[in-house]
Amino acid sequence: MPFPTEAGRPVLTTNIVVFTLRDEQLKLLLVRRRNAPYQGYWSLPGGVVGEDEDIEANAMRKLEEGTGVSGVYLEQLYTFGTPERDPRERVISVAYYALVASKRLRLRTDEHSEGVGWFALDELPELAFDHAQMADTAHQRLAAKLDYSTIAFQFMPERFTLSDLQKVFQIILNCELDKRNFRKRMLAMDQIRQTSEVRRNGSHRPARLYRVNNPHEVQIIK
Amino acid sequence: MPFPTEAGRPVLTTNIVVFTLRDEQLKLLLVRRRNAPYQGYWSLPGGVVGEDEDIEANAMRKLEEGTGVSGVYLEQLYTFGTPERDPRERVISVAYYALVASKRLRLRTDEHSEGVGWFALDELPELAFDHAQMADTAHQRLAAKLDYSTIAFQFMPERFTLSDLQKVFQIILNCELDKRNFRKRMLAMDQIRQTSEVRRNGSHRPARLYRVNNPHEVQIIK
DNA sequence: CCTGTTAGTGTCATTGGCACACTAACCAGG
DNA sequence: CCTGGTTAGTGTGCCAATGACACTAACAGG
Numbered sequence: 001m002p003f004p005t006e007a008g009r010p011v012l013t014t015n016i017v018v019f020t021l022r023d024e025q026l027k028l029l030l031v032r033r034r035n036a037p038y039q040g041y042w043s044l045p046g047g048v049v050g051e052d053e054d055i056e057a058n059a060m061r062k063l064e065e066g067t068g069v070s071g072v073y074l075e076q077l078y079t080f081g082t083p084e085r086d087p088r089e090r091v092i093s094v095a096y097y098a099l100v101a102s103k104r105l106r107l108r109t110d111e112h113s114e115g116v117g118w119f120a121l122d123e124l125p126e127l128a129f130d131h132a133q134m135a136d137t138a139h140q141r142l143a144a145k146l147d148y149s150t151i152a153f154q155f156m157p158e159r160f161t162l163s164d165l166q167k168v169f170q171i172i173l174n175c176e177l178d179k180r181n182f183r184k185r186m187l188a189m190d191q192i193r194q195t196s197e198v199r200r201n202g203s204h205r206p207a208r209l210y211r212v213n214n215p216h217e218v219q220i221i222k
Numbered sequence: 223m224p225f226p227t228e229a230g231r232p233v234l235t236t237n238i239v240v241f242t243l244r245d246e247q248l249k250l251l252l253v254r255r256r257n258a259p260y261q262g263y264w265s266l267p268g269g270v271v272g273e274d275e276d277i278e279a280n281a282m283r284k285l286e287e288g289t290g291v292s293g294v295y296l297e298q299l300y301t302f303g304t305p306e307r308d309p310r311e312r313v314i315s316v317a318y319y320a321l322v323a324s325k326r327l328r329l330r331t332d333e334h335s336e337g338v339g340w341f342a343l344d345e346l347p348e349l350a351f352d353h354a355q356m357a358d359t360a361h362q363r364l365a366a367k368l369d370y371s372t373i374a375f376q377f378m379p380e381r382f383t384l385s386d387l388q389k390v391f392q393i394i395l396n397c398e399l400d401k402r403n404f405r406k407r408m409l410a411m412d413q414i415r416q417t418s419e420v421r422r423n424g425s426h427r428p429a430r431l432y433r434v435n436n437p438h439e440v441q442i443i444k
Numbered sequence: 445c446c447t448g449t450t451a452g453t454g455t456c457a458t459t460g461g462c463a464c465a466c467t468a469a470c471c472a473g474g
Numbered sequence: 475c476c477t478g479g480t481t482a483g484t485g486t487g488c489c490a491a492t493g494a495c496a497c498t499a500a501c502a503g504g
Contacts, residue, residue, distance in 0.1 A: 003311070008273040009231035012303070012314055051230040051312065055303040079301040079316050081234070081277040089225070090273065092234055092314065094301050163482075180484070181462060203471030204481040385451075402453070403493060425502030426450040 010081070010090040014059040015046035015131065017077065017097040017138035018067060020105060021155050025120040026171050028135060029066055030127070032115035037087050038128035042119070044135070046093065059096040066116065067100055073154040073218060074098045077138055085130050093129075097138040099154040143172055150191050150219045153212045161199060161207035162186060189221060232303070232312040236281040237268035237353065239299065239319040239360035240289060242327060243377050247342040248393050250357060251288055252349070254337035259309050260350035264341070266357070268315065281318040288338065289322055295376040295440060296320045299360055307352050315351075319360040321376035365394055372413050372441045375434045383421060383429035384408065411443060 018029040030042040045066040049058045056074065064070050074096055081092040119125065121139060124132070145151045146169060155168050166182050186192060191213055198206040240251040252264040267288040271280045278296065286292050296318055303314040333339040341347065343361060346354070367373045368391060377390050388404050408414060413435055420428040 003233050004270060004273070010234050010271075011225050012232050012234075048226060049232075049303075051226070052305045054305060055301070055314070076300060078298060079277070081271075081316070083274045083276060092277070094303070161482085178462070178464085179482090180464085183483080184485095185461095198482095200470080202480070204479075205469035205483080207482055383451085400493070400495085401451090402495085405452080407492095420451095422501075424449070426448075427452080427500035429451055 010092045011086075012049045012055070013046055013091055013093045014049060014055060014062060015044040015093050015095050015134055016059050016063050016066075016074070017044060017095065017135050018063060018100060019097065019138070019142065019155075020100045020102050020118065021168060021171060022102045022105075022118060023120075024167065024171060025122075026139075027118040027120050028124075030117060030119050030125070031066070033128055034115070041128040042117075042125045043128035044095075044131045049094075055094050056096070059094070059098075063096075063098050067105060069100055069104045071216070072098050072100050072104075073151070075141075077134070077141060080130055080134065082130075093134075095134045095138070097141065099142075099151065101155055101157055103157040146172060148220060148222045150189070150212075150217075150221060153191065153215065154218065156212060158215070159195060159197065159199075159209040159211055161209060163207060165192075165210075191219075191221075232314045233308075234271045234277070235268055235313055235315045236271060236277060236284060237266040237315050237317050237356055238281050238285050238288075238296070239266060239317065239357050240285060240322060241319065241360070241364065241377075242322045242324050242340065243390060243393060244324045244327075244340060245342075246389065246393060247344075248361075249340040249342050250346075252339055252341050252347070253288070255350055256337070263350040264339075264347045265350035266317075266353045271316075277316050278318070281316070281320075285318075285320050289327060291322055291326045293438070294320050294322050294326075295373070297363075299356065299363060302352055302356065304352075315356075317356045317360070319363065321364075321373065323377055323379055325379040368394060370442060370444050372411070372434075372439075372443060375413065375437065376440065378434060380437070381417060381419065381421075381431040381433055383431060385429060387414075387432075413441075413443075 020027055020029070029045055031045050033039055033041050033043050045062055047058065047062050049055055056076065060074055063072065063074065077095040077097050079092065079094045083090060085091065085093075121135070124135065126132075127135065142151070152165070152168055152172070156165065162183050165186060166177055166179065169182070170177055192210045193213060195209045195211055197209045199209055200206040242249055242251075251267055253267050255261055255263050255265050267284055269280065269284050271277055278298065282296055285294065285296065299317040299319050301314065301316045305312060307313065307315075343357070346357065348354075349357065364373070374387070374390055374394070378387065384405050387408060388399060388401065391404070392399055414432045415435060417431045417433055419431045421431055422428045
């Protein structure tokens, strides 16, 4: 079969669901649309893939533009391409999701007014296109991967306490976990180790600090 | 950002990794390429997505054309789109995988000479493009899903014995399983039930036949 | 009726997951 | 310096799930 004439070809884009943890909430990065359609709506960052650009490289580039952070965990999520998802013309979007440690982001208070901002997952505005579905799918994937991979460590700063880590799990899974069982599980994975340091943090016992053995790789465990 | 001129747009295609079980082997459907590039190579079935055609609908259509079977399990696998994967021009391929019960296929002995055929997964010829990678990814996904979904039943005919089912697992996972533990597990899932029939199959004790409760849905379990 | 072949069944030991409550260390304030 | 408040840190016991393991049942053919 011959390739279609150029008129029959779709536009190829990426969208990235960028997660971070901030204010004890799971948040994701949104940008406000300046143009029609969905003008003024919030949407997932992303953009058109260049003619000779790798799809994942495009997603990574858009992610770095949006967050100012490089080298973050990025994984392909799903490809959305129903014919009417963009009212203008046929647009295929390869959705990715990414995890950024909050500490790596520069905080800006005027973000929302600039048309870019972090929104708690359970307080999202109405999103453009099918982006709400993308966000939902990404959250499901993230929650599932907590169980059988080391993905959670992507949210952690270089040194952290076990209580910090437990909070991360609790926020993502939206449930309470038992402290002793949680610590047992984490230590049994053999993916983090104690440092000699502690963190003093108020008028109570200081907490031991830990670090991830291989901060840059996400392993499948079990 | 404006959409690219039509010259910058990619071709959108699907490819489907169609699995079936035949001759006690996990096999997949290949078609021989008639044109350059990779002329004469075997490749995964697929094709160009129509201008107003849903991507999954396209995959389903190509699957039905290749197998003559409709209503089979089909799931999006991954999207492949590195710039050089097709030497002619930019081609994005959304890969799917599908599972077909062998009993539903019409067998044809002259398949290979017709340029279409079933090949055992561990005896694949060299494949065109990045199709070997697609096949490998699909097999991994399939094996993983055996554990936490009811996907295996998609391979089963309407009535089957527990020994049949065990063979399916053993072939896909490429390992031996304990008969008693396997039967316990299957029955505990509460997804299949006994029929009143048995199958006589040689000079030995006949085997009880079972059927799937909800043959058309694949559930996530555990 | 004897043999060969596949179908079908139960127990025990080990493991992993989960519930559960107290002591330790620090700081602040009286 | 003593007390109270707050978070960090630790171990046991129970129950359910998993995995190893061997014999009897039913049939056909000779």
